[in-house]
Amino acid sequence: MYLLELGGEDDAFAAREAASAATGVDLVGPSVALADAIVPERVRGLAYTHRASDLLGRTDADLTSARTLLEAATLEREGSIAVRATDVHGESGVDTERAERELGQVLVDRGFSVDLEDPDHVLRAVFSAGRLEADALDGDLFEREDRRDGRAEGNAVSICALGWLAAASVRDFGARAPTDKPFFQPGSMDPLLARAVANIAGAKAGATVLDPMCGTGGVLVEAGLLGADVIGTDAQAKMAAGARTNLEHFLERDEPSPTGVSRGDWHVGRGDATRLPLPDDSADAVVFDAPYGRQSKVETHRLEDLVSGALAQARRVGSRAVVVADRSWASEAREAGWELEAAFERRVHRSLTRYVLVLE
Ligand SMILES: C[S@@+](CC[C@H](N)C(=O)[O-])C[C@H]1O[C@@H](n2cnc3c(N)ncnc32)[C@H](O)[C@@H]1O
Incomplete structure (x- = not known):
């Protein structure tokens, strides 16, 4: 699965555009969607998706949960890393610098080296909290009942998603x-x-x-x-x-x-x-x-x-x-x-x- 970081003001529209470069796009939080698969070259051409990452897992939008998730995750990679954290719209209240330090430490404890300039792998840590727009649940993208677990129209959501950066759109x-x-x-x-x-x-x-x-x-x-x-x-x-x-x-x-x-x-x-x-x-x-x-x-x-x-x-x-x-x-x-x-x-x-x- 992939984590998509969306941009713009309309998540439903961003998700619809993302569907041109991914399958099974599903909004799970403000400016955050998950997808079953991506076409990396097409992600490069998206306007309202900034990044797609290979999902490690998701949990609640707090640092303790994120750390536990990373400690337990299967990490089939080696080499140097950098962690980049973001708090979407500043709504989760997570201190992103601290998140980068603490999640980086978890990876160091698991045998990785840190290289902030030119890492082999970038771990994206996306914290997102707020309400999913009501209209984000409309339309054929969201028909699949199995994807609607725990979510209702306008529901409050709190999510942290961790993933290895796989593709980014060209911001030109x-x-x-x-x-x-x-x-x-x-x-x-x-x-x-x-x-x-x-x-x-x-x-x-x-x-x-x-x-x-x-x-x-x-x-x-x-x-x-x-x-x-x-x-x-x-x-x-x-x-x-x-x-x-x-x-x-x-x-x-x-x-x-x-x-x-x-x-x-x-x-x-x-x-x-x-x-x-x-x-x-x-x-x-x-x-x-x-x-x-x-x-x-x-x-x-x-x-x-x-x-x-x-x-x-x-x-x-x-x-x-x-x-x-x-x-x-x-x-x-x-x-x-x-x-x-x-x-x-x-x-x-x-x-x-x-x-x-x-x-x-
Ligand atoms: C809103 S503008 C399109 C702007 C365009 N998307 C852009 O980025 O510049 C609408 C255009 O429709 C054109 N237009 C008006 N009536 C037309 C017609 N009957 N056939 C073709 N073009 C027409 C106008 O000349 C105008 O350039």
Whole structure:
């Protein structure tokens, strides 16, 4: 089993993204999930998972329990170690420096040497306490009754999980802040959210991802860096040209992407998302960030007609879709023939709630 350290403000959404790189993802505490198996190369490309560790065991979020757990654990490793402890959101009250010292001592007593600079193995000690978000228990990820032991909706949890660090995500998102890209327009998607939706859509080498309202190309850049071939259209010539500039900048390089995969091919053209100039089934997944009613000029369409039309075209062209918007377009999605696999809702600020729909 693996311990996943999640980031961001929405654990359910982070867990859904993590499921693109792991199986059996199960939230067990604030910002902590367990998984049955991971694909380390894909963990490197996650936005809202920081680390995955080979689980040694779990106990309550206090240092005495953590020490006992480590004293009893089977440690099939040798060499030098460093212990890194974290108290998620500062809620467990555990002194992490003391935890690192005391857990390090347990490992020294068991024959390991300490090397804080360049250890052979890093032991992650994650302390997490608080309430599991009620909506974290919704959706198909959490159907398995055997995984719900001792947990009820909104239950208080206190967990310490220990594990050997196995994979970490590459935290290079700051280098792609919308305002630092060669082409910027207000309304560009934050690269973390763009990466997460690209992962949820299944972006990887060999997959083709289409964004029919690509704007500055935020989603396409992240999907391309994950190795997917990407196609973008936008109704505005200025946006199509700007997306090209950004994709050229981030994807036209010979060296592998920071996550270690070959960058995908890309194509961008001017086009109407409700009349896509693409054959049936020409993409594996369609991702789009619908214009916000008050923000984008929606050329010749009413917003409702635009989104319904784009959803119908997405269904014709792809077999899965991820839609980001300022309202839930779930009924329009169903009318267009999609099934709602999962829905996430996050309040960004007082006047903006962001919805993410995952459609099959
Ligand atoms: C919210 S923005 C997308 C932002 C994008 N995700 C990014 O990171 O820059 C919505 C885009 O939809 C485009 N759009 C509006 N109506 C369209 C249509 N009928 N067909 C294609 N694109 C359209 C707008 O020009 C705008 O660029």
